[in-house]
Amino acid sequence: MQPLTRHAELDAFCTELKGRLADDPRLALDTEFIRERTYEPVLELVQVSTSDGLIALLDIPALGDLGALGPLLTDPEILKIFHAGGQDIEILTSLLGEMPTPFFDTQIAAAFAGYGTQVGYGALVQSVLKVRLSKEEGFSDWSRRPLTASMCSYAADDVRYLHMLHDRLMARLQRRGRTEWAQEQTVRVLTNASETTQPEDLWKKVGSKQGLNRRELAILQELALWRDDEARRRNKPRRTILKDEPLVELAKRKPKTATAVLELRAVKGVGTRQAEELVLAIQRGMEIPESGWPVVESSPPLDEHGAALLELLSAVVKVRAMEEDLPPSLLAPSDALRQLAIQRTPEIVASLFTGWRGELLSTALEATLAGTLSVVWDPQLGHLACRTDSIT
Numbered sequence: 001m002q003p004l005t006r007h008a009e010l011d012a013f014c015t016e017l018k019g020r021l022a023d024d025p026r027l028a029l030d031t032e033f034i035r036e037r038t039y040e041p042v043l044e045l046v047q048v049s050t051s052d053g054l055i056a057l058l059d060i061p062a063l064g065d066l067g068a069l070g071p072l073l074t075d076p077e078i079l080k081i082f083h084a085g086g087q088d089i090e091i092l093t094s095l096l097g098e099m100p101t102p103f104f105d106t107q108i109a110a111a112f113a114g115y116g117t118q119v120g121y122g123a124l125v126q127s128v129l130k131v132r133l134s135k136e137e138g139f140s141d142w143s144r145r146p147l148t149a150s151m152c153s154y155a156a157d158d159v160r161y162l163h164m165l166h167d168r169l170m171a172r173l174q175r176r177g178r179t180e181w182a183q184e185q186t187v188r189v190l191t192n193a194s195e196t197t198q199p200e201d202l203w204k205k206v207g208s209k210q211g212l213n214r215r216e217l218a219i220l221q222e223l224a225l226w227r228d229d230e231a232r233r234r235n236k237p238r239r240t241i242l243k244d245e246p247l248v249e250l251a252k253r254k255p256k257t258a259t260a261v262l263e264l265r266a267v268k269g270v271g272t273r274q275a276e277e278l279v280l281a282i283q284r285g286m287e288i289p290e291s292g293w294p295v296v297e298s299s300p301p302l303d304e305h306g307a308a309l310l311e312l313l314s315a316v317v318k319v320r321a322m323e324e325d326l327p328p329s330l331l332a333p334s335d336a337l338r339q340l341a342i343q344r345t346p347e348i349v350a351s352l353f354t355g356w357r358g359e360l361l362s363t364a365l366e367a368t369l370a371g372t373l374s375v376v377w378d379p380q381l382g383h384l385a386c387r388t389d390s391i392t
Helices: 007-023 069-071 085-096 106-112 121-129 149-160 162-176 178-194 199-205 214-234 245-253 260-264 270-287 304-324 335-343 348-354 353-369
Strands: 028-035 044-047 057-058 079-082 103-107 373-378 383-388
Touching: 007 028, 007 057, 007 069, 028 085, 028 149, 028 162, 044 383, 057 069, 057 121, 057 149, 069 085, 103 106, 103 178, 106 121, 106 162, 121 162, 162 178, 162 383, 178 348, 178 353, 199 214, 214 245, 214 260, 214 270, 260 270, 260 335, 304 335, 304 353, 304 373, 335 348, 348 353, 353 373, 353 383
Parallel strands: 028 079, 079 103
Antiparallel strands: 028 044, 044 057, 373 383
16 A cells, blocks of 8 residues: 555545545544654654545655645544544644544543553454554654555554444443443543643643742743744754753753853753853743742642542542443542542542543542541452441
């Protein structure tokens, strides 16, 4: 199979594709891209497949854009099937200007169907369909041209089985009454993946900043903005311009001259021009009034009773997860449970008490906080169980 490299080929394919989708409006999708060398990820290949086995590979650098495929990706009547589609959704949304909805993610669905969290595509295909896929091209350089026959075969396999997975997983979800749960979680996860961080919030993604005060965070905000501008100008990933640790060090030390910047051991690979610009960024941060300093939303540390409550809440979640055959981490993320152990108020951690999680957890968690729930070993059932009763 050779990738499509000319729009005439793509137009002819999309004409046939529309006819196939009229019979079964489901389109399997995957992408191959490189994000380690440039400011924005570079889309190299788009793979598409229909339920009756029509597969095409789109060579995006050769085509220049998605062409006639674009309207099909945003058609609300066509279901787009991905596996672990967060990054695919991110890059396609950027290109299309809107999310390619509606969508179905086989990895998320698999978690609700009892196959575990974050199961890989190859492992899921083998488990559900009993087909073993080649791993030979898993770390290929997709910017390489021409693509080898092995690479093209590997890329085609990435969409070849998505319709069959969709069929099997949907049947299993329907039997378990979890179709809506899986779809709710899919929309939440993939919508979050498509959201871009605003430049003024880039400082929030800088690691190891916990020791900075609010004034220093204002400086870090300006430094993160400078790094983003420099990365965009040079078309390089942000962290290849300057890693997180030097940004934090600069915010702490607040050097006033380019020479002082260059003398810092943590700051490597920075030239005189960049050092001067870093000093200006630090000065801008220093001039921000206190009312404009960033605020870090931090949780207070758990006291002894809070730590014990967290263990109890975790045990309740684990029991409910076993009862529902769901991974505990999917049922209740650890950071949300910790927040609940600190605040001890359902309204503060709404994610655990609404939607599909609320259906499964709200009664047990509310009873735990009210002191009316016990976690016991049931000798007749042979496993742990939650019991709700009045405690005197």
